Amino acid sequence: MGRNTLLAAVCAVAVASIYVAQPVLAGIGADLGLPAAGLGWIVAAGQLGYLAGLALLVPLGDLLDRRTLIAGHLVLTAAGTVLAAAATRLWVLLAGLAVAGLFAVVVQTTVAYAAARSTPGERGRTLGAVTSGVVLGILGARVAAGALATAWGWRSVYVVLAVLLVTLAGLVLRTLPADPRGDRSSYRDALTSLGGLFHERLFVSRGLIAFFLFASFGTLWSGLALPLAAAPWRLSAAQIGLFGLAGLVGALGAARAGRWADAGFARAVTGSALALLAVSWAAIGQASWSLGFVVAGVVVLDFAVQAVHVSNQHLLATAHPDRTSSAIGGYMLFYSLGSALGATATTTVFAGTGWPGSSVLGAGFAVCAFTVWASGFRGRGRRAGRCRCVPGRPGRSRRRVRRTRGGRAGSG
Template sequence: MSTSNASTPASADRSLRGLLLLLATIAGVAVANIYYNQPLLDDFRQSFPHSASWVGAVPAVTQLGYAAGMLLLAPLGDRFDRRRLILLQIVGICVALVVATAAPTLSVLIVASLAIGVLATIAQQAVPFAAELAPPAERGHAVGTVMSGLLLGILLARTASGVIAEYFGWRAVFGASVVALLVLAVVIILRLPKSQPTSTLPYGKLLVSMWHLLVEHRALREASLTGAALFAAFSIFWSVLALLLAGAPFHLGPQAAGLFGIVGAAGAMAAPLAGKFADRRGPRAIITVSIVLVAISFVVFGASAKSIAGLVVGVIILDIGVQAAQISNQSRIYALKPDARSRVNTVYMVAYFIGGAIGSGVGAAVWPAFGWLGVSAAGLVFAGLAAWNHLALPARAAKV
């Protein structure tokens, strides 16, 4: 009896680790689909020469679709079994990918890309699922594990897409994704348990309730603005990096900028560690450290306009800071209302991606006017906004 009892916790730990790794794989394989098309624009231009001026619409509508999917599909995780939702979205995205693979015109590819973006929000079902499966004391680590998979998917998608397209053509990229998703669906059917719905609200009220959650929970508002500000800083750097590398003294092509994504994987690998620290020391303390790291990274960037080594160091610091803050913020908000984790996650992630869009826009405006030093200063400003929101506003509210 004692042996059996002693082995039960270890067996449960192994089972949880296996489920978290599966959810991390789901998140990474799903989210990668919104980034596969970014290195393929020149290939699209060659395949559809009569519509060449519109190839930029492919990644644009994919991102737009992802934002719409987060808002319209991700909250359903509170209303229905997340396992079933994940499988249904996999079927849908496979259909869209097959259409993209066989697209006879750019218009068809654009429509398929919009659908791919909407349905790639499978990743936003995986993260709340992890928070549901893990005990409260290990929630940060669980979220960090799944987020590491999501982040690796984001960072490595462009590299994988470029390699496949180089040898087999751009259509093979979408075809390979179909194969990967179908294999993943079989594993999900065999291994992933059902989740327990926590809401009976009809769809319309489910969407409206997200506004009420934002109004009700100051911590959700604070986490959302902090996350948005840090992702804006992150996006400023990544939206301008290729332009910096293309000029003197580097004269490097877009492939070099893509390789920085592999360097950034250091941040993704640090995500589970950040989650553990959030469990032990509390998420607010980790967020404070993360903001400091992001600020330091932009100081390093400002001094590295002519140094690849400096840029590499800055990227590692930036990614660790942003991802540690992301894990800690999500660990914090999932504890606010356990029966509304999908909706809470949706509120946070919509704000997060709005911040990213603002950051990309600021980077595009600052670069031609003020150069790399201006970009670095803008990143520092967003880190300062995150610090003010995270530290000054709560302190002021406590005095009222």
């Protein structure tokens, strides 16, 4: 197994530990005797643990050997899934899922490891290959969990995850080279460094793009089952899960975005993909009469999301080679909040206006992301214009040129 393939597998299985609960919620509720109103906490437990891990655990990747950290976090994620599989009470299940979510941030440590071990000319290509595992885990988990739960019950899903996680931990220690940090900073310094990123223009702009990007993504994948299960289609849960395969086609096709980023086109890729994201909702919105349009829209949407996601991480890893874990972990805070916004907003809007309203919401998030991206270019244009407006005053002009170059390096 190649290095990138192994790292992609780590990302896929780790992130799956958060999302496998979604397709088996009904089975969990029936087994534990839970009311429908309480099932939302099962999904929320993993997400809350993940948010805590992004803030508290990911910065460790800038202090410790990332290979050892990846292996350790995989084992601890497995411990959480074992606890969930054995749960006979709700609080035990929630505790297990929260632990699994907390250490599932091994995904971000893995991405940082991949970026650090790549040459600058291949970093985008590597990130594209590795982060494809994230999308594979998010979308593929729905299909795999449904099949396992149908055959052996919902607990088998978490047992299989635990076996895979421990196996991957062993492979990481056996096959990957060590990645010592050599950084003598303290954990407190790492957390302070993470907070300092929120004052940087590049980080904030790419974070805001990610916030709206994954709000649009969450609007689709948290709401699409609603129109597909309703008239005229009335698809089963297993049939709806197959739409995840269309998403995989688009997301895996965007792996080439990493090569474009290596060639210096990360910003152009971002703008083009965000435009595609907005357009994709015109097709997805036709769910009431054409499944073909929905499939095409899902492919385009997931292509666009993955292309932007890879480009964002490429720029952040390049700008922060000495604290890649903190930069990517902080960036993923925006991702998590955006996903949560999309998931909660789409069901509320659907209840009032149906799928057309949810589609407008998803497209609106895409337009907001595009606006953030475009504002960076307008800012650079204004600064460049000021530099040209001082003829005959070379000293002042040079000072403004220097400021412009600095702004360009930090723009989104």
